[in-house]
Amino acid sequence: MSQQDAVAALSERLLIAAYKGQTENVVQLINKGAKVAVTKGDQTALHRATVVGNTEIISALIHEGCALDRQDKDGNTALHEASWHGFSQSAKLLVKAGANVLAKNKAGNTALHLACQNSHSQSTRVLLLAGSRADLKNNAGDTCLHVAARYNHLSIIRLLLSAFCSVHEKNQAGDTALHVAAALNHKKVAKILLEAGADTTIVNNAGQTPLETARYHNNPEVALLLTKAPQVGFTALSMVLIMWGYRVGTPGCSLLKPLQTNLNRECNQAVEV
Structure with a gap:
């Protein structure tokens, strides 16, 4: 066997070891001269380890x-792989x-787009804290808010709003996230977006x-919500309140009960806080 063939064999074994989580084998194979080979799908050992969320292997490869x-x-x-699968610790490593948190795939999606699509809240947090930009658009012109609205992921929408993403961005069809929610009859999404201005x-x-x-798609409940909707200012205070799970902009009370907690604060108590 030639040296080139030997290295190729070691590299193939490296891909398998990375996917199977064989940490010692990964280190040994690299020390023996295994190169960062790729699969038929052009994935490296790092891709393969990330697909299964093996942080030990990822750390070793890094x-x-x-x-x-x-x-x-x-x-x-x-x-992208870590974010798609929701392996937040892998993403953090x-x-x-x-x-590069801003890297786009061939569809124009960043890792954040993928985390939002699959409703991986912790991965979304990791990416936002690392500097990922929620308003970047994919090839369809969708921001992460469009994606979260399309898939009806309320917790992701709140996270994006807390990161001050724009609620007014249009995709290539000219749709805002509110258009998307209206078309798909996602009433709760529409309500949150309205509360965010x-x-x-x-x-x-x-x-x-x-x-x-909403009317075109025969979604009367969302249509009624939009008919009655006040225009709420999109202030820094409202963003903080949304982040903590409060509804804002409700007539008669600026704060209602938290959406995500079991706290039972009345409006005046919440305002005092």
């Missing part, structure tokens, strides 16, 4: 200098090592406001 931002055939980096007068490429979109 220590050995494995390329953090190598993209596979779909343009996904290891951070990668961003601490310097992985979403503009009900914006029209999409079809010339429709969110209300007209």
